[in-house]
Amino acid sequence: MLKENEIFIGAAVYYHFPRKGALPQNGIIKSFSDEENVFVVYHWNEELENYKNHTAARTRICDLHPGWVDKDGRTPLHQELAELKQFGLNIQIY
Numbered sequence: 366m367l368k369e370n371e372i373f374i375g376a377a378v379y380y381h382f383p384r385k386g387a388l389p390q391n392g393i394i395k396s397f398s399d400e401e402n403v404f405v406v407y408h409w410n411e412e413l414e415n416y417k418n419h420t421a422a423r424t425r426i427c428d429l430h431p432g433w434v435d436k437d438g439r440t441p442l443h444q445e446l447a448e449l450k451q452f453g454l455n456i457q458i459y
Contacts, residue, residue, distance in 0.1 A: 391433040395421040
């Protein structure tokens with residue numbers, strides 16, 4: 366679950382549906398919905414620097430985790446996040 370200081374526009378997050386066989390989904394917080402929800406872009410068609418131009422899904426904050434993970438949901442993708450800094454995105458690495 367995200368801590369209060371990890372919830373900001375441009376934060377790298379992942380969502381993992383609690384169902385056997387479900388894969389984690391990496392995303393970026395696009396905007397706030399209300400106190401319990403944010404809008405997250407999960408698919409940006411290789412245009413990460415323009416993530417704000419893509420459709421976002423309303424997601425409960427309590428269901429999000431900080432950073433990105435590989436398809437197995439185990440390995441944080443710190444290197445990939447570091448490379449995204451070149452686009453000037455406000456992404457923190459945990």
